Amino acid sequence: MSNKHVNAVVVGAGAGGGVVAKELSEAGLSVILFERGDWVSFDAHDTDELNSQRTTVLGNACGPDDDRYRRVLVNDDGSSHIVLPSENDYNNVAACVGSGTVSYGAMAWRFMSEDFHMKTTYGNVKGSTLDDWPITYEDLEHCYEKAEWEIGVSGDASPNPFAAPRKKPYPMPPFAYNKEAMMLETSMKRMGLHPFPIPMLRNSVPYNQRPACVRRRSCCGFACPLNAKSGTHNTVIPSALSTGNCELRVHCVVSEITVNESGRPTGILYFNQEGNQQEQTADIIVISASATETPRLLLNSKSKHFPTGIGNRYDWVGRNFQGHAYTGAFGLFEEDIFDDIGPGATIAISDFSHHNTGIIGGGILANEFTRLPYLFTGIRPPGSPTWGKAHKEFQRKYFRRNVQVVGPIQEMPVFDSRVQVDPSIKDFWGIPVVRLSGHRHPKDVEGCEFLSGKAEMILKEAGASTTWQSVGGKGLSGGQHQAGTCRMGNDERISVTDRYGRIHETPNVFVADASLHVTNGGFNPALTIMAFGYWIGEYISKEWKKGNHFA
Amino acid sequence: MKNQNKLSRREFIKITALSAGTLTISAGGLSLIEGCSGPHKSGRFFLSDDEYHLIESVAEQIIPTDEWPGGKDTRIADFIDIQLAGPYRRFQQVYRKGIAAIEDTCLNKFHTIFKDLAWDVQTEFLQEMETGTLSGDNWKDGFSGKFFELLRSHSLQGFYGSPRHGGNKDFTSYKMIGLDEVQTLGQNRYGIQ
Numbered sequence: 001m002s003n004k005h006v007n008a009v010v011v012g013a014g015a016g017g018g019v020v021a022k023e024l025s026e027a028g029l030s031v032i033l034f035e036r037g038d039w040v041s042f043d044a045h046d047t048d049e050l051n052s053q054r055t056t057v058l059g060n061a062c063g064p065d066d067d068r069y070r071r072v073l074v075n076d077d078g079s080s081h082i083v084l085p086s087e088n089d090y091n092n093v094a095a096c097v098g099s100g101t102v103s104y105g106a107m108a109w110r111f112m113s114e115d116f117h118m119k120t121t122y123g124n125v126k127g128s129t130l131d132d133w134p135i136t137y138e139d140l141e142h143c144y145e146k147a148e149w150e151i152g153v154s155g156d157a158s159p160n161p162f163a164a165p166r167k168k169p170y171p172m173p174p175f176a177y178n179k180e181a182m183m184l185e186t187s188m189k190r191m192g193l194h195p196f197p198i199p200m201l202r203n204s205v206p207y208n209q210r211p212a213c214v215r216r217r218s219c220c221g222f223a224c225p226l227n228a229k230s231g232t233h234n235t236v237i238p239s240a241l242s243t244g245n246c247e248l249r250v251h252c253v254v255s256e257i258t259v260n261e262s263g264r265p266t267g268i269l270y271f272n273q274e275g276n277q278q279e280q281t282a283d284i285i286v287i288s289a290s291a292t293e294t295p296r297l298l299l300n301s302k303s304k305h306f307p308t309g310i311g312n313r314y315d316w317v318g319r320n321f322q323g324h325a326y327t328g329a330f331g332l333f334e335e336d337i338f339d340d341i342g343p344g345a346t347i348a349i350s351d352f353s354h355h356n357t358g359i360i361g362g363g364i365l366a367n368e369f370t371r372l373p374y375l376f377t378g379i380r381p382p383g384s385p386t387w388g389k390a391h392k393e394f395q396r397k398y399f400r401r402n403v404q405v406v407g408p409i410q411e412m413p414v415f416d417s418r419v420q421v422d423p424s425i426k427d428f429w430g431i432p433v434v435r436l437s438g439h440r441h442p443k444d445v446e447g448c449e450f451l452s453g454k455a456e457m458i459l460k461e462a463g464a465s466t467t468w469q470s471v472g473g474k475g476l477s478g479g480q481h482q483a484g485t486c487r488m489g490n491d492e493r494i495s496v497t498d499r500y501g502r503i504h505e506t507p508n509v510f511v512a513d514a515s516l517h518v519t520n521g522g523f524n525p526a527l528t529i530m531a532f533g534y535w536i537g538e539y540i541s542k543e544w545k546k547g548n549h550f551a
Numbered sequence: 552m553k554n555q556n557k558l559s560r561r562e563f564i565k566i567t568a569l570s571a572g573t574l575t576i577s578a579g580g581l582s583l584i585e586g587c588s589g590p591h592k593s594g595r596f597f598l599s600d601d602e603y604h605l606i607e608s609v610a611e612q613i614i615p616t617d618e619w620p621g622g623k624d625t626r627i628a629d630f631i632d633i634q635l636a637g638p639y640r641r642f643q644q645v646y647r648k649g650i651a652a653i654e655d656t657c658l659n660k661f662h663t664i665f666k667d668l669a670w671d672v673q674t675e676f677l678q679e680m681e682t683g684t685l686s687g688d689n690w691k692d693g694f695s696g697k698f699f700e701l702l703r704s705h706s707l708q709g710f711y712g713s714p715r716h717g718g719n720k721d722f723t724s725y726k727m728i729g730l731d732e733v734q735t736l737g738q739n740r741y742g743i744q
Contacts (some may be wrong), residue, residue, distance in 0.1 A: 373711040399728040
C-alpha cells in the first residue's frame with residue numbers, strides 16, 4: 001500500500017521533532033510525525049519507582065521495552081555484550097510521544113555564549129574534537145525565547161550574573177525554594193556565590209490552559225498527573241495536530257531513508273504497528289530520534305549513492321558521542337532537611353560554568369531531585385555497609401537528613417566515542433542495532449573533581465556533619481543527555497550538517513535533535529534541543545515560503 | 552488530537568475520583584502481575600518451595616527485622632519470585648545455578664541447608680559470597696560476587712519498591728522512612744484495600 005506523498009516527515013516526536021512538526025505544519029506544509037512509542041499517561045505508571053525513567057530496573061515506563069529493543073556495548077577489552085533498555089548501559093532516553101519531555105526533571109537551561117565557541121574560548125584540547133559551533137548564542141536567542149514562552153518556563157534569571165543575556169523574562173515566576181534550598185542559599189551566599197531558582201519547564205502558575213505544579217516528590221522520571229510539567233506532548237505536538245496539516249503516526253518504527261536513482265532522498269521506510277513495512281515519501285526528511293537513534297538511522301540508510309550511510313562520506317556520523325558526567329557531593333545532617341516539597345531540585349549556581357582555572361568549561365551545581373526510597377539505598381558514605389542492619393538503620397535515619405549538590409559537567413568531545421550499527425545484532429524488526437563504544441576524555445575527570453570539590457565545600461558550609469564526593473567522568477558517556485553524533489559545522493569534512501541542521505551531502509535531509517550539538521554545555525540540554533527545533537523549523541518554513549522546496 | 556483528548560479525559564476522571572476519595576488501589580491485589588503467565592499450583596511463579604525459603608532467609612539477612620519488619624515478613628521472596636517470571640526472566644538460570652551453589656556449599660560445609668544455619672553463620676556466609684572468598688567450582692569466575700549482588704539489589708528493590716510488585720508488604724519501608732505513599736495527591740493512603 002502506498003501512502004500519500006507529503007511535504008515533510010519528522011522521525012521522532014521528542015523535544016526537537018515535536019517543535020519542528022509544529023513549525024512546519026503551522027507554515028502550511030503537510031507533515032507526518034513518526035513515533036515508535038505511544039502516548040503515555042500517568043494512569044498507566046503513576047509513581048512506581050522501579051518502573052520509571054529514573055530507576056529502570058523493572059522497565060522504562062515511557063519506553064522502550066526490553067522485549068523488542070537491544071543495543072550492543074563494546075567492553076574495555078574489545079569484546080562486546082548485548083544490553084537491554086532497562087539496563088544503564090543502554091543509554092536510553094524514552095520512546096513515547098514527547099519522549100524525554102514527558103518524564104524529565106524539566107530544568108530549562110539556556111546554554112551560555114561560551115558554550116557555542118568552546119575552541120575560541122579554550123583553544124585546542126589534545127585528544128578532543130572540541131570546536132566552535134557554526135552559530136552563536138545571539139543567533140539562537142530568539143528560539144530559546146520562543147521555547148520558553150510557547151512550551152512554558154518558570155524562573156527568574158536576575159539573581160544569576162552569569163546568565164546569557166535575554167531580551168524577555170520568563171513567562172512564569174520561579175518556584176519557591178524548598179527547605180534544603182533555603183539552607184543552601186544561605187551558605188552559598190556566605191561563600192560569595194550567586195544562587196538562583198532553577199528555571200523549569202513546569203507551571204509555577206496556571207499557564208497555557210494547564211494547571212500549576214503541586215510539587216510531588218515523584219516528578220523527575222515520571223509523567224505528571226496534572227499536566228503541569230511542560231513537554232512537547234502537551235504543547236507543540238497538540239498545536240501541530242490542531243493545524244490539520246500534521247498527522248501523528250504512533251507505533252511506527254522507521255528503518256531507513258529511501259534514495260532514488262539520482263541520489264536524492266525521497267522518504268522513509270517504516271514498520272507500522274502490525275509489523276508491516278511501509279513507505280512514506282516526502283519532500284523533506286527531518287530526523288529527530290536522539291543522538292543514538294538518529295545516527296543509527298543514517299548509518300542504516302546505505303545505497304549506491306551513500307555506501308556508508310547518509311551524511312557519512314567523511315566518517316563523522318555517530319562520532320563524538322557525549323553526554324554529561326554528573327558530579328557532586330553528598331552531605332548528611334543531624335536534623336531533618338527533607339520537607340517533601342517536590343520535585344526537590346530548586347536552587348542552582350552558575351558560578352563554575354566557565355573560566356575556572358585549569359578547567360575547560362565547567363557546569364552548574366544544583367540541589368538534586370528527591371532521592372526516592374530505592375534510589376537512596378545506593379547513597380552511602382564510602383565504606384558503609386551495603387546491606388544488613390546498619391544499612392537499614394541508615395536508610396531510616398538519613399532519608400530526611402541528606403542533601404546532594406550535583407551538576408552536569410561540560411564534556412570534551414572524543415572522536416572515538418561513537419555510535420555505530422552492529423554488524424550482526426538486530427532488533428525485533430530486523431533492523432541492525434546501535435553499537436556503542438569509547439571513553440570520556442581525561443579532562444572530564446579533572447572538571448568533575450573540581451566541581452565535586454566545590455559541591456562538598458557548599459555542603460560543609462551548610463553544616464553537614466558528614467560529606468563525601470561522588471566524582472563522575474570516566475567510561476563511555478551518553479545517557480539521557482546524549483549528544484554530538486551528527487555535529488553541525490561549516491566544513492563538510494569535519495561535520496555532518498550545516499548550520500541549519502541540513503546534512504551536507506543531501507538537499508533535503510535535516511537533523512533536529514542533540515546529535516547536532518558540537519559541544520553539550522554544562523547544562524541539561526532539553527531547552528536547547530527545543531530551541532534548535534525552532535531554529536530549524538523556522539529556516540525550513542522561510543525557505544519553503546520563498547519557493548525553495550529543497551529539490 | 553483524538554488520542555490527546557482521550558488521555559486528558561482519563562486523567563480528569565482519575566483526578567476527580569481521587570479527590571472524591573472513591574478510587575481504590577489494592578496493594579497486593581493489583582500486583583499479580585503484569586507480564587506473567589500466572590502462578591503454579593504452589594502459588595509461586597518460578598521458585599520451588601525450597602528455593603523460596605532460601606531466598607526468604609537471604610532477604611531477611613539483607614533487610615533484618617528490627618523495630619520494623621524485615622525481608623521475610625515484607626515478602627521480598629514474593630517480589631523476587633514474581634519478577635523472575637517477568638522482567639527478570641533473564642536471571643532465571645543465574646538464580647537456579649546460584650541457589651543450588653549455596654545449598655551445595657552449605658551441605659558440604661555445615662551439613663545443613665542455608666535457612667537452617669544460625670543467624671551469624673548465615674551472615675558470615677553471605678559476606679564470603681560478597682567478597683568472593685567462597686571456594687569451590689560453583690563459585691569460580693567471580694560468580695559468587697555477581698550472584699550476591701543480584702540477591703542484594705533485588706532484595707532492596709523488593710523492600711523499598713512499590714508493594715504492587717509483590718514485596719514491601721503493608722508499605723513497611725515507606726512507613727519506616729515516614730513517607731506517604733503517593734498514589735494520590737495529598738492523601739495518606741496506607742492501608743487502602
